[in-house]
Structures are given as structure tokens and as C-alpha cells.
Amino acid sequence: MIYKLAKNRKTVRKFKSDVPNIDDILYTIKVAKEAPSGMNSQPWHFLIIDDPQIKRKIKIIAEKAEKTFFEKAKGKLKEFLITNNISWEKEFLNSAPYLLLVFSDIRFPFSKESTWISIGYLLLALEEKNLSTVTYTPPNPLEISKLVNAPKYYKLEVILPIGYSNESKNKQKRKNIDEIVSFNNF
Amino acid sequence: MIYKLAKNRKTVRKFKSDVPNIDDILYTIKVAKEAPSGMNSQPWHFLIIDDPQIKRKIKIIAEKAEKTFFEKAKGKLKEFLITNNISWEKEFLNSAPYLLLVFSDIRFPFSKESTWISIGYLLLALEEKNLSTVTYTPPNPLEISKLVNAPKYYKLEVILPIGYSNESKNKQKRKNIDEIVSFNNF
Numbered sequence: 001m002i003y004k005l006a007k008n009r010k011t012v013r014k015f016k017s018d019v020p021n022i023d024d025i026l027y028t029i030k031v032a033k034e035a036p037s038g039m040n041s042q043p044w045h046f047l048i049i050d051d052p053q054i055k056r057k058i059k060i061i062a063e064k065a066e067k068t069f070f071e072k073a074k075g076k077l078k079e080f081l082i083t084n085n086i087s088w089e090k091e092f093l094n095s096a097p098y099l100l101l102v103f104s105d106i107r108f109p110f111s112k113e114s115t116w117i118s119i120g121y122l123l124l125a126l127e128e129k130n131l132s133t134v135t136y137t138p139p140n141p142l143e144i145s146k147l148v149n150a151p152k153y154y155k156l157e158v159i160l161p162i163g164y165s166n167e168s169k170n171k172q173k174r175k176n177i178d179e180i181v182s183f184n185n186f
Numbered sequence: 187m188i189y190k191l192a193k194n195r196k197t198v199r200k201f202k203s204d205v206p207n208i209d210d211i212l213y214t215i216k217v218a219k220e221a222p223s224g225m226n227s228q229p230w231h232f233l234i235i236d237d238p239q240i241k242r243k244i245k246i247i248a249e250k251a252e253k254t255f256f257e258k259a260k261g262k263l264k265e266f267l268i269t270n271n272i273s274w275e276k277e278f279l280n281s282a283p284y285l286l287l288v289f290s291d292i293r294f295p296f297s298k299e300s301t302w303i304s305i306g307y308l309l310l311a312l313e314e315k316n317l318s319t320v321t322y323t324p325p326n327p328l329e330i331s332k333l334v335n336a337p338k339y340y341k342l343e344v345i346l347p348i349g350y351s352n353e354s355k356n357k358q359k360r361k362n363i364d365e366i367v368s369f370n371n372f
Contacts, residue, residue, distance in 0.1 A: 002191070002311045003213065006220035027189065029367055033360050034192035035306060036321055039266045040358040044366060051370045077295075080225045103372075109263075110323060113343070116299050117321070120221060120306020125188045135222055135303070137296060150372040157299070172226040174219050180230060181215055184237045186289075186336040 005127045010171035012132035015163035019097040022048075024129040025162060029100075031125035035118035038110030044118050045154055047101040052094075058144055058159070059093035065140035066090060092134065096161030100133075101144070103154040115157050122160070132165040191313045196357035198318035199272075201349035205283040208234075210315040211348060215286075217311035221304035224296030230304050231340055233287040238280075244330055244345070245279035251326035252276060278320065282347030286319075287330070289340040301343050308346070318351040 029046050037043055049055060066088035073081060080086075093099065102122075104115035119135065126133055138144055141156035150156065215232050223229055235241055252274035259267060266272075279285065288308075290301035305321065312319055324330055327342035336342065 002188070002307070002314050003217050003220075005188070006217045006307055006311075009220065009222075011222050026363065026367070030363055031189050031192045033363065033366060034189075034195065036195075036197050036309070038323075039263070042361050042366070045368070045372070046366055047368045047370075047372055049370050054370055077225070112298065113302050113321075113323070116302030117306040117309065120303040121188070121192055121310065123222070123303065124307065124310060125192075128188050135299075137224075137299070148370075148372050154372070175228050177212065177216055177219065180219060180228070180232055181212070182231070182233045184233075184235050184240055184334075186231070186233055186334050186340070 002124065005124050009123060009127040011134045012165045012167040013092050013134050014166040015092060015096045015132070015161065016166045018164050020131055020163060024131060025098055025100065027129060028122045028125035032118040032122040035114065035121050037114030038108060041105070041108035041111070041114070043105035043108040043111035044115045045103040045105065047103065047148055049099040049101065050097060054148070055094055055099055057147055058099065059090060061140065061143050061147060062090055062093060062138040063088060065138065069139045090136065092161040093159070096163040098162040100160040100162055101148065101156060102158050102160065103150055104157050105153055106155050107153050112157065119158060126162065130164065131162055132167065133160040133162050136161065188310065191310050195309060195313040197320045198351045198353040199278050199320050200352040201278060201282045201318070201347065202352045204350050206317055206349060210317060211284055211286065213315060214308045214311035218304040218308040221300065221307050223300030224294060227291070227294035227297070227300070229291035229294040229297035230301045231289040231291065233289065233334055235285040235287065236283060240334070241280055241285055243333055244285065245276060247326065247329050247333060248276055248279060248324040249274060251324065255325045276322070278347040279345070282349040284348040286346040286348055287334065287342060288344050288346065289336055290343050291339055292341050293339050298343065305344060312348065316350065317348055318353065319346040319348050322347065
């Protein structure tokens with residue numbers, strides 16, 4: 001039942017060192033690529049990274065921008081970061097056995113929308129395989145795109161660090177359905 | 187298995203008149219609201235419309251803009267529209283027993299990304315309930331938002347006409363996995 005997967009699935013930032021089978025990663029992409037897209041353009045690309053050197057470089061590039069971002073954060077955002085114990089350090093970029101970089105092809109209409117539908121599919125497929133992730137959006141996607149030689153028209157939408165959960169935090173609460181649903185009038 | 191749902195799920199623009207149980211619609215929203223979101227802001231709202239009068243008004247508003255859009259279409263887009271027999275007429279806005287309008291709350295960061303993840307969840311949940319839809323993005327979302335009295339900071343992301351499939355077209359082909367996956371370097 002999809003609901004069980006969706007309900008159990010939680011954001012994970014801490015990973016065990018066990019390396020998942022690459023076939024499981026490919027399975028989740030096989031699921032993701034079945035998503036619908038504007039004009040069936042399938043405007044997505046999936047880059048699997050397991051090379052520790054490249055992971056380390058991505059971590060350095062992302063953390064540099066994160067540090068600036070954190071120093072400038074204020075208000076509700078700063079509060080959220082502190083409450084949730086989120087720092088500029090992104091250890092998961094190193095500790096997750098895989099980084100899955102998902103790109104959208106901006107030459108096509110609705111490339112962002114379509115790609116994020118496919119990411120939704122992929123998150124549920126990961127859960128099915130008992131794999132965890134966090135939808136990490138680096139502040140400086142362009143620098144990371146350059147590092148991995150992505151063509152200019154591919155936009156880095158998200159980095160998904162993937163592995164087995166070593167997370168102690170519970171899933172954050174969701175609103176009740178009556179808070180987010182209306183009938184016939186907003 | 188998620189793969190089976192993802193693989194079988196196809197875009198549907200023609201619907202039977204049978205009215206699905208509202209509990210099934212609510213089930214899919216229960217799935218969707220488990221999606222992750224930036225700062226766990228849950229920046230989404232789901233408006234269920236089954237009032238024929240409102241459906242008709244939405245159809246009139248959308249088709250007015252579609253007609254203009256089609257008259258201006260050219261190149262690959264025009265080709266796609268003709269090949270796929272897609273016209274400016276959006277009969278599904280009338281024939282689908284339900285329209286589910288999904289809004290993102292633009293006051294939150296990553297509201298679009300988060301909402302489209304939740305739409306991905308929802309599409310698979312619909313498939314699980316044997317329900318079908320098309321991710322219809324009207325050219326003039328603002329006019330429709332006004333009609334249903336959505337607050338200004340809610341952006342209409344998609345209209346999902348929902349019902350039982352009466353579609354004869356097959357699912358459009360997807361690329362092979364090796365066309366969309368790279369390892370360690372794009």
C-alpha cells in the first residue's frame with residue numbers, strides 16, 4: 001500500500017556505512033522515469049556518484065556556500081535551523097554511500113515540475129527498498145553542475161544522498177487533512 | 187510494488203461518468219501530505235471540485251486561454267499537439283467527476299518543488315485506487331485561482347481531473363535507463 005510507504009518514509013541525514021546494491025539504486029530510477037512529463041519530454045537526468053573523491057569535492061563546494069547562507073540566515077529560517085540542529089556542515093555528502101544528483105533539462109516546458117514528480121516517485125521507491133535520503137538543495141547548484149560536467153541546459157535540482165538510515169530523529173509531524181483540503185471553494 | 191504502479195500509470199484525458207468514492211480521493215491526499223517539504227512547511231493545498239457549475243466555469247476560463255495558446259503554438263510544440271490529437275478544448279474539465287486543484291504556498295522556500303513531490307505521491311496513489319488523471323497546467327492559473335477564491339499567496343500548480351479511465355491511447359514510451367543515467371561524471 002502506497003500510504004504505508006509514504007507514511008513511514010522520513011528524511012534521513014545520517015547513514016550507515018553499508019553500501020546498498022547498485023541494482024536497488026537503478027530500480028528507483030526505473031520507477032522515476034515512468035513519471036509523466038510535459039510533452040513526454042522526460043526532461044531529467046540522474047547522475048550516480050560513489051567516487052569518494054568526487055563526493056568530497058561536492059561537499060567542499062556545497063559547504064562553502066552553506067556557511068555563507070547560515071551566516072546570513074535570520075527569522076523563522078534561523079529558528080528552524082537551530083531547532084532542527086541543522087548546520088552548514090553536510091556530513092551526509094560524505095557519509096552516504098551514494099549521491100544521486102537529479103537534473104532537469106530546462107529546454108523543455110515544465111521541466112522543473114516534471115522532474116520533481118519523478119523525484120516524488122523515486123522517494124517512494126527508495127522507501128520500498130529500505131533506503132533513505134534527504135532532498136538536499138545546495139545553495140550553489142551551478143558550481144556543482146560544473147564539477148560533474150553537466151551540459152549548460154541541465155539544471156541541478158537536488159542532491160539525494162542515499163544509504164541505510166542511521167537517523168535517530170522521528171519523522172516530522174504532518175498537518176491534519178482538514179487543514180489542507182477544501183471543497184468547491186478555497 | 188511501486189514499479190508496477192509507476193509503469194502502469196498513464197495519462198488519461200477521457201473519463202467514464204462513474205463517480206469515484208470521495209474516500210478514495212481523500213486517500214490520495216493523505217498519501218500526498220506525507221511528502222517532505224522545505225522546512226517541513228507543507229506548502230500545499232488541495233481543492234476538490236465536484237460542483238458541475240464550477241467545473242463548467244473553470245472549463246470556460248481555461249479554454250479561452252488555451253485557444254489563444256494553440257493559435258500561437260509553433261514548431262515542436264505544434265507538432266506534438268497535432269500528433270497527440272490535443273486540442274484547445276479541455277473536455278476532461280467537464281467529464282471528470284472530480285477536479286483536484288493543487289496549490290503551492292509561495293510564502294515558503296521550495297514551495298514549488300515540495301508541492302510537485304506531493305503530486306508525484308498523489309499520482310501513484312490514484313493508480314493504486316484505479317483512478318486516472320492528467321497533470322493539466324492551465325495557461326491562466328491566476329484567473330482560475332480568483333474564481334475559487336484562493337488567497338493571493340497560493341499558486342495554482344495543477345488541475346487534476348480525476349475519474350475512471352475511458353482512454354484508448356497507450357502510455358507514451360519512456361527512454362531506456364542508459365539514456366538518462368550517468369556514473370560519477372555527467
